[in-house]
Amino acid sequence: MNQSEEILKKIKRQLKEDRLKTNVHLKSLIDQDPYADTDRLTDNSIDTDASEESSHERMEAMIKELKLHLTELDRTLEKIENGCYGKCITCGKIIDSHRLTIKPTALNCVDCERKAEV
Secondary structure, three states: OOHHHHHHHHHHHHHHHHHHHHHHHHHHHHHHOHHHOHHHHHOOOHHHHHHHHHHHHHHHHHHHHHHHHHHHHHHHHHHHHHOOOOEOOOOOOEOOHHHHHHOOOOOOOHHHHHHHHO
16 A cells, blocks of 8 residues: 555544544533433523523534534545545645645645635
8 A cells, every 4th residue: 555545544533533523522411401401491591591602502502513523534535535635626636635634524635725815
């Protein structure tokens, strides 16, 4: 197995581990969401309602971020399976392996990423 295959195998393993951890974290947040507790409907305290709403909004934002991250991970794993992983979606050049090791879900090479940020 050559070095690039080794790197790809390592990245794929890392992505799968990250996906598993993200799913566990996502389930935990969903379970912690105060709106998931149907017993909360019987408590009519305004203070409790405000606190629950605030907590729910915070949980909702974190859940949204985790779902976006899962989408990134799934897209990247699909690219690996399809054999098109590591190509910049903007210029089509190969993304540096060091960048992919640091950010395996990168879609652009460093140059195109910099241009996009401007």
